[in-house]
Amino acid sequence: MKLIINGKEIVAQPGMTVLEAAKAGGIYIPSLCYHPRTGQAGKCRVCVVEVEGMRGLQVSCNLKVQDGMSVKTKTPQVLAAQKLVVDLLLATGKHDCIACESNGKCELQDAAYYLGIERAPFKYDDIHYAEGDKSAPFVRLDKDKCISCGRCVVACNNQVVNEVLDFAQRGYRTEIVCDDDKPMGDSSCVQCGECSQVCPVGAIVDVKSVGKARSWETKVVRTTCPYCGVGCQLDLHMKGDQIVQVTGTEEGSPNKGKLCVKGRYGYDFIYAEDRLTHPLIKENGEFRKASWDEAINLVASKFKEAIDKYGPDSVAGVSCARSINEDSYNMQKLFRGVFKTNNIDHCART
Numbered sequence: 001m002k003l004i005i006n007g008k009e010i011v012a013q014p015g016m017t018v019l020e021a022a023k024a025g026g027i028y029i030p031s032l033c034y035h036p037r038t039g040q041a042g043k044c045r046v047c048v049v050e051v052e053g054m055r056g057l058q059v060s061c062n063l064k065v066q067d068g069m070s071v072k073t074k075t076p077q078v079l080a081a082q083k084l085v086v087d088l089l090l091a092t093g094k095h096d097c098i099a100c101e102s103n104g105k106c107e108l109q110d111a112a113y114y115l116g117i118e119r120a121p122f123k124y125d126d127i128h129y130a131e132g133d134k135s136a137p138f139v140r141l142d143k144d145k146c147i148s149c150g151r152c153v154v155a156c157n158n159q160v161v162n163e164v165l166d167f168a169q170r171g172y173r174t175e176i177v178c179d180d181d182k183p184m185g186d187s188s189c190v191q192c193g194e195c196s197q198v199c200p201v202g203a204i205v206d207v208k209s210v211g212k213a214r215s216w217e218t219k220v221v222r223t224t225c226p227y228c229g230v231g232c233q234l235d236l237h238m239k240g241d242q243i244v245q246v247t248g249t250e251e252g253s254p255n256k257g258k259l260c261v262k263g264r265y266g267y268d269f270i271y272a273e274d275r276l277t278h279p280l281i282k283e284n285g286e287f288r289k290a291s292w293d294e295a296i297n298l299v300a301s302k303f304k305e306a307i308d309k310y311g312p313d314s315v316a317g318v319s320c321a322r323s324i325n326e327d328s329y330n331m332q333k334l335f336r337g338v339f340k341t342n343n344i345d346h347c348a349r350t
């Protein structure tokens with residue numbers, strides 16, 4: 001179906017929201033509580049627009065597209081309403097961007113920039129935790145920067161189903177809590193970092209990335225997680241040749257942005273000084289460095305020796321779940337086709 005946004009014709013799929021259609025058509029509408037995976041919450045009310053034939057302002061993340069719809073996103077009324085919401089959100093927290101980990105990748109900052117807000121007009125009432133919750137090893141919660149969008153609550157409860165986060169208190173004192181208001185490090189949190197991935201501001205951040213790089217200094221390299229056979233897609237945030245953060249690739253299958261604690265935070269091993277970078281052959285109880293040709297020839301000769309002496313069924317192979325499918329396929333071809341045995345298995349089969 002087709003709709004008109006700010007005079008521009010946009011092609012949209014039935015079921016899309018106006019916000020999604022605008023985004024697909026390259027038109028920015030500030031929004032904070034909406035995330036493709038946590039859905040349209042309709043809470044923050046920043047994404048309001050005018051729609052011809054509809055009374056009052058409409059929340060674009062909650063409004064389905066209709067063929068022939070005419071939408072305006074930049075009328076004085078729309079911009080004034082958006083500015084008031086962002087002004088109020090800026091007053092609910094300590095948004096001193098300079099040293100904030102999310103400076104440059106913050107959706108509240110983007111909205112304020114779009115609306116030309118240089119200084120929050122409302123006074124911030126310092127009622128929250130000035131120190132933040134630093135009790136957990138990988139995820140840090142700074143309630144002073146929380147805008148109560150609810151994305152982390154939905155992600156923790158519905159996406160990764162760990163059911164740790166929820167809202168507590170009411171009104172201005174609304175805050176995110178872990179379990180029954182425990183420090184995150186003492187709660188049932190498994191440190192998957194899903195909440196950090198969806199948080200639009202600097203309220204939940206990855207501890208390992210703090211102070212490592214400004215967002216504009218990094219480039220993203222996509223890769224596959226090396227830990228298990230699920231094959232989750234990762235975005236490595238690189239400063240030079242150093243990884244400063246790992247996030248799940250939102251559009252990548254099979255994980256669609258989600259990661260476990262190992263995939264998201266267990267990347268230091270690649271810089272370990274005692275990491276094996278070449279084959280080792282053990283002789284007289286001692287390992288010595290060997291070339292790949294030498295190591296492969298040795299393994300081949302040992303297989304041949306056993307098969308010649310005791311027959312094909314004297315050898316067996318177990319493929320590793322960290323291998324890619326193609327390597328596991330080749331391994332069973334080697335055992336069945338070359339060694340002539342069906343003694344081949346995979347560690348993830350049981």
Ligand code: SF4
Nearest residue numbers: 095097100106201202
């Ligand atoms: S959360 Fe965003 S708006 Fe708030 S201080 Fe950090 S960068 Fe600035």
Ligand code: SF4
Nearest residue numbers: 156162189192193195
């Ligand atoms: S790290 Fe994972 S389990 Fe812990 S609060 Fe965040 S989403 Fe929930």
Ligand code: SF4
Nearest residue numbers: 146147149150152199
């Ligand atoms: S911690 Fe982040 S994701 Fe959670 S409610 Fe606050 S701003 Fe939203």
